Amino acid sequence: MKKALLALIATMLISGCSNSNTSASNAPASDTTTEQNQPHQVTDQWVGRRTGVEGLFLEISKDDSAGPGHYLLHMRYGLDADQIDTFEGQASAESIRFNREGGQQLLRAGDGEATGMKWLLEKEDCLVVATGEGYCRD
Incomplete structure (x- = not known):
C-alpha cells in the first residue's frame, strides 16, 4: 500500500x-520583449536633421539593412575638416550608442540647456552627445 x-x-x-x-x-511574451522593442520606437522619432552651432549638424537615418533599432548618424561634430563622418548607431534605453574616435558615445534626448551651449538655450527638442555637443531641431 x-x-x-x-x-x-x-x-x-x-x-x-x-x-x-x-x-x-x-x-x-513577457515585458522584456516590450522593453526590447521600445527603445527603437523612441529613437525612431529622432530620424531627421538637427543643427548645432557654427555649422555642426546631425542627420539620423534608419539603417534598414541592419534591422530595427539600427541607425546611420551622419554628423559634423567639430570644426576641423576631418570631423565629419557617418557612424553606425544602435538603440538602447532611450538613447543611441555609437563609436567615434573617442570611444563609445551615447546620444540622448535633452533640451537646449542640456547641450551646455548658450546659443541653443531656447531650444526644446535636442539630442546631446556630451555637454558642449548638442544638436537641435528648429
Whole structure:
C-alpha cells in the first residue's frame, strides 16, 4: 500500500512539473520583449536633421539593412575638416550608442540647456552627445 501511495505521489509530482513547463511555454511574451522593442520606437522619432552651432549638424537615418533599432548618424561634430563622418548607431534605453574616435558615445534626448551651449538655450527638442555637443531641431 505504501509503495502504491509513493508511486501515485511521484507520478503527480512529475506530471505537475511537466504541466508547469507547458504553461510557461504557452504564456504570453513577457515585458522584456516590450522593453526590447521600445527603445527603437523612441529613437525612431529622432530620424531627421538637427543643427548645432557654427555649422555642426546631425542627420539620423534608419539603417534598414541592419534591422530595427539600427541607425546611420551622419554628423559634423567639430570644426576641423576631418570631423565629419557617418557612424553606425544602435538603440538602447532611450538613447543611441555609437563609436567615434573617442570611444563609445551615447546620444540622448535633452533640451537646449542640456547641450551646455548658450546659443541653443531656447531650444526644446535636442539630442546631446556630451555637454558642449548638442544638436537641435528648429
